[in-house]
Amino acid sequence: MTTFRLAVRNCLRHRTRSCITICAIAFGCTAIIFVGGFFEDLLYKMRESYIKGQTGHLQIYRQGFFEKGRAAPFDYLIEDPGQITQLIRELPDVASVARRLSFSALLSTGDTTISCLAQGIEPDQEPTVVLTESDRGRRDRPLLDGSVIEAGAPLQATAPFTAVLGRGLAGAIAATPGTPLILVSHTTGGAINALDLTVQGIFFTSSKVFDDHVLRLPLGTAQQLLQTSAVDSLVIVLHRTETTPRVKEQLLRLFQDRGLPLELKTWEDLSDFYVKTRDLFGRMFSVLKLVIAIIVVLSIYNTMNMAVLERTTEIGTMMALGVKRRGILWLFLCEGAALGAMGGLVGIGLGTATTLGAHLIGIPMPPPPGATMEWMSQPMIIPSVLIFAFCLSVVTAMLSSWHPAYRASRLEIAEALRHV
């Protein structure tokens, strides 16, 4: 008969009370597992849609672009991107490398003129998906694979004088597929130049601001408008987001070894909104954990206090039979841990089932801040959250048992034996 086995039996002697305590802990665990999975799903979708639709996993610029390039972007262009592009494509974690040339421009339909941010892109290197009928009710799903063409067709390198417009930008100038446009901008030499384009399609991403301002056209056409063969950035998409730090290290080493005057930004550097949202949710999750820890502490404390009170004579008997004070302390701590472990295990089962059910059914959600599309939450089961929820149950249960256990261990034997 070990102390822990005795503790488990003691937990089971008042089944109703233990059951209520275990339920309180289990519901706390379930809340942590479900909310943790909900946040993770939201952050995952936000992250992947940013990466695939806008930033890629990594972006490479000429050295100094971020510090000084805003005032004079054409002074910080990458003149010969072919060699470095080839080197990057040879890295095993890299899925694609897209060259981009971004610039400010004026966009006109003849009746309406509006400023926009134009992006010359390589259509076959940028993740783009076309919205299908089956996606209509689930507009968030294709966002995980790239920017989404909701009307018309995606850009094609073989159709140079075409453009795709962000949903907000197209709405602002009442453009639809087939609408003729004039794009006006400065060349890299400072002269004014213009191009006639036709709207090929309308796209959206997860960011309303982006969709309100961006026009995309084939890279060659953009270079023709700006009269340059250079690009301002290389956008790298990886097979897996988790490999970003590793690839970053590899690229920095590559730049150093070859003496390339380039700088590099990760998707986290470029996704300020995501990073702040993640931090905010992290804090909210911490508050939830704290609230649940307090609930567990109070419920266990109450249960253990009752146990000490009811079992005072028993404690006296055990000490009279030679059990030391620390043995009594340990017994009650074990009882707390046993309750915490039972609650944690039930909570893991309940939390996993609830989260799995919500994942399979999906929870329709309104658009998050800064976005326009509704989305379907599919909470994820995160192993680290399961482990955390279990550990939280056991540790807080032991902590809250400490005071009742200590009081039990300090009882005077004679008084405890006289207790009625």
Place this chain on the structure above:
Amino acid sequence: MTTRESVLEIVQVTKQYRVGSSPVFALRGVSLSVSRGEFLAIAGPSGSGKTTLLNLVGGIEQPSSGAVRLNGVELQHLSGDVLADVRARHTGFVFQSFNLLPVLTALENVEFPLLTHRLSSEQRRRQAQEALDRVGLLSHAAHKPMELSGGQRQRVAIARAIVTRPAIVLADEPTANLDQATGAQILQLMRNLNRALGTTCVFSTHDHNILRLAERLVHLSDGVIVDAP
């Protein structure tokens, strides 16, 4: 007549409690010597100090003054942990309300005091079975206390008290919660074990019907031994 070795020496022991701001004496200068293998009864009315005296002998309480020497060990200056060891090794307790642990079976209750001894689980189990057999309850080994009668519970408690082969078994009114016939049987069982194992037994009672079984009788009144031989 042979002179038996003394297992317990109580010398001028007093025990004082405070009730509010007033001191109350439970024992006043009690001296007593108990020989190994003796079967001693402490008689006296409620409040005479019987339980206090047994608590001092068992190391459950410390005397206010005087000395208690059990099996050669002076108890009055020992720390809590050392006293716990002394209780575990030298003393067996039988309580008025049996005080069995309700979540344990009869056998596990008997085995419980052996957990503080350095024994293998097989040795513990064997000793517990042997002790339970001595009180005639081996067939009830798997029963929980709730499934036993009062007399059977007290038998289990006696088995628990003797399982460590203690120098002394202290029984505080062991028959008080039993009917007269069962109480007499319990006392007879203790007497038989005392004879068979040579275990010293000291029990308190105010039941005159069972005092006749005692080898020696000590009367306590108002914290003082009134007729110790």
